[in-house]
Amino acid sequence: MSLNQRKQERDFTAEVKALQPEVEQLAKNGKLQEAVDKISLLEKQTRNAADMTSTASLLTLLTRLVWEQSDLDLLNSQLTILSKKHGQLKEAVVRMVDEAMTWLPTLKAQKDQGKFKNGKDRWLELVKTLRDITEGKIYLELPRARLTVMLASYHEQLSESAPKEASSSNTPAPSASTSSADKDKPKPEPVTSKDHLDVAADLMSDIQVETYSSMDKREKTEFILEQMRLESLRGNWVRVRVGSRKINRVYLKEKDSQDIKLRYYDLMVQLALQDDEYLEACSAYQEVWDTEEVKADPAKELNVLENIMIYVVLAPYNNEQSDMLHKLYANSALQKAPQHFELVKCFVTKELMRWSGIEQLYGPTLRQSPIFASGQVRWEELHKRVTEHNIRVIASYYSRITLKRLEELLDLTPAQTERTLCKLVTDKTVYARIDRPKGIINFKAKTAKNANAILNDWSGDINKMLGLVEKTSHLISKEYAMHEASRGKKVAA
Structure with missing residues (x-):
């Protein structure tokens, strides 16, 4: 038009x-x-x-x-x-x-080339x-979006060379009161690295390209990914999550958008790990694995498979995690990483795992992964998952067990054992009741009767009672008849 x-x-x-x-x-x-x-x-x-x-x-x-x-x-x-x-x-x-x-x-x-250095x-x-x-011109929205990308990239480059902190001479003194005239003043020029990064992210977030009909799918998706990337650099993960919902995931499955797909799910992994959402990270890596570029490179594929299996094991137990764990175990392609596959097998099998044995068998391999290189936090998470698995296995085999015996099976202190068990109970993963004076844990729940069962029991009790009443009445009548008969014989004599 x-x-x-x-x-x-x-x-x-x-x-x-x-x-x-x-x-x-x-x-x-x-x-x-x-x-x-x-x-x-x-x-x-x-x-x-x-x-x-x-x-x-x-x-x-x-x-x-x-x-x-x-x-x-x-x-x-x-x-x-x-x-x-x-x-x-x-x-x-x-x-x-x-x-x-x-x-x-x-x-x-x-x-x-340095032509404008001195001017x-x-x-x-x-x-x-x-x-x-x-x-403010709708008919120029597409050129404005492209110009904004250029300007944001310029500020991002400046952030790499700018000082981390502003010097005291460059920092304006804060005023006690702010008038309307102060609000109308233009914003100060960015000085520090953070200032330039904030300017770049703000420039990009001001453009809402998802409403642009004149921009093609690829350019629009790349623009939103750039918005998400800049927001992730300054730690605004809420906006990263909002931006992720604007991406059309169906488009990412097309053959010519594989590079964009890898960039998107890389950001999704970073977003998931901010809140320790290991199952989301596992799902993102599965999407990365379902890419021709990754499957064509054995080294990349092996790394992705290892990450998939580690994150599904680190994820807290629920129906979705259990379903994903069993589906992955049934996939023979995961056997390309044999040691990680054996770890998955340990969590699928309903058998107890000794933490010392897990640490000895899989520790050297797992600690080489970047996932566990950041510190002890995720290693402790793995220990928790092993302990929780063991409690679920014990709950399936035992109806009652002493607290001391449970501590021996889990290799934990009394406080750690009780804390872990209480967490699983509150999460409704297992049913358990602790009798502290006796030191006994009861895993068998009392089955509550439903309304139909209660009515059936009541009806049976009524039938028994009526039967007893009828039998008693019959015996009374019999005694009365016998008494009358014996009395008649005495009168005749």
Whole structure:
């Protein structure tokens, strides 16, 4: 659909074609301002006549001539002036901005070569000019999103070289009161590494690309992933989770989006581990495993398989974890990591595991993994999972057991044993009642009768009672008859 809503009154195509060689010659002769004035004069006529094609041609012609003459100050001013003219045609502005954005890579290359070290950063200046032009304009939302990615990347690069902390001379003294005039002041320039990173993340989070219909799926997904990555760098994991829900996971399964899929699930693993959600991390690694790039590389595949099995074992026991554990055990492909597979087998089998034996058999291999390299926290989590497994096994075989015997089977102190057992009871993983005076644990729950069973028992009791009443009545009648008979015989005699 065209952005030009006004009806065209006149066609200026001939005049534009006639003017183009004239102004190009003037620009070559060093009379750039005269060429700009001539183009501006005709542009006003084409704009008022709603000739979109001619207006767009003149806007791109003017900015191109200024660019070719390397007058970057005039370029920035003309871009702003042309975009703000009264009744300016939207499609013409879109084409002008698209033309200007093609010069950014050239300026970026010049900047990387050190051309702007002693003067203005022309690349940054043009990016900010174009962002000011695109601000608040729906028809320029796509160029604005792309410019924002460039500016955020610039601030991220600065964060790597910026100081960690601001010096006392650069830090403004906080005022006791804040007035409305202070609120209107522009934000101070970022100084520290954290400041630059915050600016980059804020720039990206201000753009809601999920609502953009003009952006293709891949670019939109990459933009959201960049938002999530920057938020993860500054530790805002809540926004990372919000961003993850904007990603279309069906699109990630397509063949041409495998690289994006790996980046996405890498962030998902980091997010899951922030809250020790090991089952989510396991699910994310299973999605990574289901990627051709990973399966084609034996080393990558082995690493992913090991992580899958470690995280499913570290996850707390519930129906979902148990189901996933048994499904993974049934998958023969996991036998490519034999020692990790044997550990999974230990958790599937309903047999007791001695922690000392587990530590001796699997400790050297597991401690080489980055998962356990961070410290003792996850190693203690594994110990907890072994203990919890043992209690579930004991509860399935024993109806009653002494507390002392349970401590021996678990290799734990009395306090640790009771604490672990209480946690499983409160989580409703097992049923148990502790008789402390006797030191006995009862694993067998009293089965509560339902309403039907109670009614059946009551009906049976009533039948028994009526039977007894009937039998008693019969015996009384019999005794009465015998008494009458014996009495009659005595009278006759």
